[in-house]
Structures are given as C-alpha cells and as structure tokens.
Amino acid sequence: MTELTDHHGNPDGSGMDWPVLQAGHVWLVGAGPGDPGLLTLHALHALGQADVIVYDALVDRRILAFAREGCEIEYAGKRGGKPSVSQRDISLRLIELARAGKRVLRLKGGDPFVFGRGGEEALALVGAGVPIRIVPGISAGIGGLAYAGIPVTHRDVNQAVTFITGHDQSGMTPSRIDWRAVARGSPVLVIYMAIRHLSTITGELIAAGRDPREPVAIVSDASLPTQAVHETDLGRAAEDVERFAIEAPAIICVGPVVLMRQALDWLGQLHGERPRSLDPLGSRQWPDAG
Numbered sequence: 001m002t003e004l005t006d007h008h009g010n011p012d013g014s015g016m017d018w019p020v021l022q023a024g025h026v027w028l029v030g031a032g033p034g035d036p037g038l039l040t041l042h043a044l045h046a047l048g049q050a051d052v053i054v055y056d057a058l059v060d061r062r063i064l065a066f067a068r069e070g071c072e073i074e075y076a077g078k079r080g081g082k083p084s085v086s087q088r089d090i091s092l093r094l095i096e097l098a099r100a101g102k103r104v105l106r107l108k109g110g111d112p113f114v115f116g117r118g119g120e121e122a123l124a125l126v127g128a129g130v131p132i133r134i135v136p137g138i139s140a141g142i143g144g145l146a147y148a149g150i151p152v153t154h155r156d157v158n159q160a161v162t163f164i165t166g167h168d169q170s171g172m173t174p175s176r177i178d179w180r181a182v183a184r185g186s187p188v189l190v191i192y193m194a195i196r197h198l199s200t201i202t203g204e205l206i207a208a209g210r211d212p213r214e215p216v217a218i219v220s221d222a223s224l225p226t227q228a229v230h231e232t233d234l235g236r237a238a239e240d241v242e243r244f245a246i247e248a249p250a251i252i253c254v255g256p257v258v259l260m261r262q263a264l265d266w267l268g269q270l271h272g273e274r275p276r277s278l279d280p281l282g283s284r285q286w287p288d289a290g
C-alpha cells in the first residue's frame with residue numbers, strides 16, 4: 001500500500017487519515033456555493049489547520065467560523081466599491097505567506113478550478129516552488145442549480161451540458177465563445193457571471209438559432225438563506241433582470257431541464273409548496289433525447 005507522507009492519524013475518530021497542511025504549503029480549497037453544509041471534509045479539516053486564510057467575496061462568512069482559534073483571516077476581493085486586489089497581487093501574497101512558513105488556505109467560492117482563477121494562482125505557486133494541494137468544491141453551476149431543483153442533466157432531454165462564463169478578463173462578454181457551436185451543440189447551458197451582459201448573451205444565442213421561448217432559470221444566492229429563483233424564457237430573461245433588479249451572484253440555466261423544477265423544487269416543498277407538475281417534461285419529444 002502506498003503511504004502518502006503528508007497524512008497523519010485521525011483527529012476525529014473516523015479512522016480516516018487526513019492530510020496535514022504543512023508550514024510553507026498552500027491549499028487551494030473550494031468552499032462550495034454558500035451553504036456551509038456543502039463544504040467537503042477536506043475543506044473542513046483544512047480550516048481547522050490553517051494559520052492564514054485568504055478568502056474571496058463569494059465565501060459565506062459562516063464558513064470562516066470553522067477556522068481554528070488564532071487563525072489570521074485575510075480578504076482578497078472587492079468590497080465597498082474599492083477596486084479588487086489584482087490577481088497578481090493575490091498570487092504574490094500567497095507566495096509571501098508560504099515563504100514566511102505559514103500554513104496557508106486559499107478559500108474560493110464553489111470549485112477553485114471553475115471560473116475562479118484557481119489555475120492561475122496554482123501556476124504562480126508551483127512556479128515559485130511552493131507546494132500546493134487542490135481541494136475541489138461543489139460548483140455553483142451544479143450544486144447551486146440542485147438547490148433550485150434543477151438537475152443539470154436529465155436523460156430524456158440532454159446528454160451534454162456546457163458551462164460558460166459571461167465575463168472575460170476585461171469584464172466584457174467573452175469574444176472567444178463560438179455562440180453558434182454552443183447554441184447547436186449543447187441543449188443545456190449553465191452561465192456564470194452572466195447578469196451584466198445578459199442581453200448580449202441571450203441575443204447571441206437567439207441569433208444562433210435558440211428558441212426565445214426556451215425555459216431559463218436565474219438562481220441568485222444559490223444555497224443561501226436568501227436564495228431566489230426566477231423562471232423566465234430566453235427572450236425575456238435580460239429584461240427581467242432589469243425589471244426585477246436581479247443581482248449577482250446568480251447562475252443562469254438555459255434549457256429544458258429548467259422545467260424539472262416544477263416537480264423538483266424540494267426547498268419550496270419543504271416550506272409547504274406543492275409540486276406544480278409531476279410530469280414537467282410531458283410527452284414532447286426533445287431533440288437531444290437518446
């Protein structure tokens with residue numbers, strides 16, 4: 001049996017061997033979409049070991065409460081209208097902390113490698129000779145939608161799903177997205193950071209042949225007590241964001257799986273709502289059905 005040298009005995013009586021966050025190492029850890037219950041066990045153990053936690057805007061404060069006593073907590077995002085700390089500065093700060101012999105936890109919303117610049121930070125750290133560990137997290141585009149009662153895949157309607165970012169480095173709609181290919185190739189689209197440029201995005205999709213009547217869900221604050229889900233269609237989504245003043249963070253899902261929510265809004269049902277339909281997809285033949 002291979003022994004991982006950085007593992008130690010079980011502090012929690014589970015019989016599990018948890019990895020040790022060592023001095024001078026940086027762990028890039030996913031915090032999930034918000035609900036602290038969606039942390040992984042590795043994330044929880046990391047929080048209990050770190051000397052310093054450098055966290056992002058989208059990390060829920062209740063998660064920081066799992067840090068050990070005396071842990072320094074640093075914020076690395078935008079706040080109160082101040083410009084965000086640059087990506088380069090964050091990477092340099094992580095390297096500096098590691099070189100000072102700290103046990104460093106870089107805590108990022110969702111999954112660190114999904115539209116979170118985790119790859120850039122990891123590259124900078126490895127380039128500087130700092131040992132890293134990646135702790136994946138539940139991404140908002142999967143777990144956040146599950147909290148809205150939307151399965152990102154459902155056998156009857158989609159065998160593919162595409163994750164898209166609505167921003168590029170410059171904050172604009174990403175110019176390298178081939179909207180035509182995306183519109184044709186993927187019955188379900190999950191769009192991160194889409195609020196600001198939604199009219200451009202929906203316009204591109206409709207121009208590329210998507211039906212303006214296609215169901216869309218806009219899920220804001222997914223998995224948090226403030227979660228709100230707005231159901232609309234592709235043709236009206238951008239207008240609705242304006243009209244109902246829907247704000248980031250929000251995840252947008254386009255495609256027939258959105259209809260599943262009529263049956264599977266489990267959170268609403270826990271609060272006494274009844275399913276609107278038990279056959280939300282009906283007998284209609286979906287183009288992608290296998």
Ligand code: SAH
Nearest residue numbers: 110111114116139140192193221222250251
């Ligand atoms: N690494 C993250 C994504 C970072 S990009 C992940 O894997 O989830 C930031 C975007 O993620 C936000 O603009 C929003 O589109 C989405 N997002 C993150 N948390 C969210 C939440 N709780 N509810 C809705 N969208 C969320």
